[in-house]
Amino acid sequence: MAGGKMSPRQKMINLMYLVFIAMMALSMGKEVLTAFGSINEKLTKNNHSTTQKNEIAYRRLNTKAKDQPEKYQPLKQKADKIKDASNKLNVYIDSLKAKMLFDQEDKKNYEVMDRGDFLDENFFKGDKYSKTGTEFVNEINEYRTSVVSALGTEYKSLANSISNLFSTEDQTDREGVTKKWLNYHFESFPLVASLTKLTQMQVDIKNSESNVLTTMLSGQLESEVSLSNYKGIVQLDKTAYYVGEKVTGKVVLGRYDASMIPDKVTLNGRNYTNINAGQVILDLRANKLGDNDIKGKITFKENNKEVDVEFNSSYTVIPEPNEAVISADAMNVVYRGVDNPVSVSLPGVSNNNLKVTATGGNIIPNGSSYIIKAGKGTEMTINVGATLSSGKKINSSKKFRVKDIPAAQASVRNEFGLVRMPKTSVARAAIGAGLPDFVFDLQLKVTSFKVKVPGQLTVLVNGAAFNAAAKKVLARAKRGDQITIFDIEAVIKNNTSYKLKKVLPVIIEISN
Structure with a gap:
């Protein structure tokens, strides 16, 4: 068909064929752009969900740091540094995305976002980075350095993972050509593709925060249950004795378990054998006036190695009481x-x-x-x-x-935080409130709350059970949706005049 002279009709057929192919290619390109836009919307929704879960985790950590500062304050300090660094980079990326879409009349018309002029002009100057491009890379480097520094050597594996995830080192493409990180990821890409890539970076930031919180708290739990962190506690029947009285009481572990029988006990430098149900039963005589020590160690075997748990206390022998x-x-x-x-x-x-x-x-x-x-x-x-x-x-x-009584937490089926349950069970569930870590067993009554289903208007509910309006929006929830119960009002049943602090929210995730 290429050789020899073509008739006008054949030329017209060939021209129409080329136009048809061009139209097919153009149609395919628009579909790809729309696909990028759809992915960007899903990532944005995921970011919102992860942000809510992270905020609940931060609030829990803050509460624990106030109630048990020695145990949780160091974790809170690390988490606060990582949160600040994450917020800073996330806000910067949001401002960059806003500039990218400034001239777009319809922010969701992805089919017209096929050119990469904006980032090419703002990130690059010749074959070098522009001022904005350098600033963007510096923001990522600063975030990576801040997070890795906050994690320290205690969380080396997590620090290495985040360091690799936010690396700005040169990249090698499929043809073996080495390119600078910014060129490799953003040069000459369609606007919607770069927009999606920036949203994915925000997903990585939020997921990194979530991983940090999970790793820190799970590490704290491991530390608590390890025998090496148990403490021996001396529990005397009273703290002051008259001369000649018996010093009575017991020594127990901080996490007492009657099934944990020690292999050996040393008390005041000598072996001691008065042991019953995991407790070292004290039976001493108070003969010396003044302060007297009770110290020693309880020995257990763990992983075929002996682990010593030390205890140290004292009691006072007095001739006559002189203080209440x-x-x-x-x-x-x-x-x-x-x-x-x-x-x-x-x-x-x-x-x-x-x-x-x-x-x-x-x-x-x-x-x-x-x-x-x-x-x-x-x-x-x-x-x-x-x-x-x-x-x-x-x-x-x-x-x-x-x-004051600490902040209460909302609950569903007596579960707090993120609760997964079938859609058919949600409308029948009652919203409760409690103080799981409080020393008193207070009975709380929920008087009102708000319900937010993704994509639906917020509904106010009076009482503890979902009303008709709430059930209507719940019926529109889909699998994987996270329903937020917030702005909960509750009172103490036997003291309704006391004003409780803000009740923390609970999130219901539709499992099926």
Whole structure:
């Protein structure tokens, strides 16, 4: 067909054939652009979901760091640094994407986003990086360095993974040509492809945060259950003794388990054999006035190796009581809004001969103990007065910190955080609230909450059960959707006048 002279009709047929092929190629290109746009939308939705889960994890870590600072504060400091670095890079990428789409009238008309002029003009200057291109690479390098530095050597494997994921080293293409990182990923690509790639980078940022939080908290759990981190605790029946009295009590492990029988116990430098159900039963005699030590070690076998758990405590032998003993039954602080039990005693003096008062709150007799009702301040004082049989008067006082009840957490089926359940079960579920780590077993009642189903309007519900409007939007949820229950209002059942702090949300993920 190429050789010889063609008729006008044949020339027309050939021309139409070429036009047809061009139209096919153009159609295929538009489909690819639309596919990129669809992927970008799904990645953006995934980012939103991961952000919510990360925020819940951060709030939990913050609560734990306040309640148990020695254990969780170091983890919180690392997590805060990583969160700040992640937010900084994420905001930078958002601003870059906004500039890319500034001239686009319809932000979802992906078929017209086929040119890469914007990034080519802003990222490159000749065969070098432009100021904006250099800034973009520097932002990624700074993020990678900050996260790896925050993780340190303690999380080396995770640090290496993030370092590789956000590497800006030169890349080699399929033809074996080495290119700079920015050229390899963004030069001459369609606008929608670069937009999707930037969104994927944000996905990597959010997933990295999630991996960091999961790894840190799981590592803390491993540390807690390891025998090498158990502590021996001396529990005496009382802390002061008269001369000649027996010193009675027991030594137990911090995570006591009656089935854990030690292989050997050393007490005050000698082998000790009075052991029962995993407890070292103390049976000593108090002969020496002043402070006396109780120290030693409990030996277990772990992985065919001996592990020593040390314990160290002391007791005081006194000739006569000279100070009241005040101790909280349940905690070392008192909480506003609840009845705090407290025991007040003075060795050698009966309880009915004690004069007990309080400043900064009220203290009420309750059988052999007392109930403290904290006031509005940050601390309160318990005052104790008594007269000994010798005529000696004793006046003692002790300050207690006053704290508010911590933030409660919303629940579904008594589960907190992210709860997976079938769609058919969601509408029948009741929303609850609780304080899983609080020292008191408070009964909370949910009075209202809001429901957010992806793609649907937020619905306000009064009470603890889904109303008709909520069930209507729940019916539109799809598998994999995450339904957020937030702005929960709850009260203490037996003290509705107390204003609880904000109740943390719960997320329901549709499993099928």
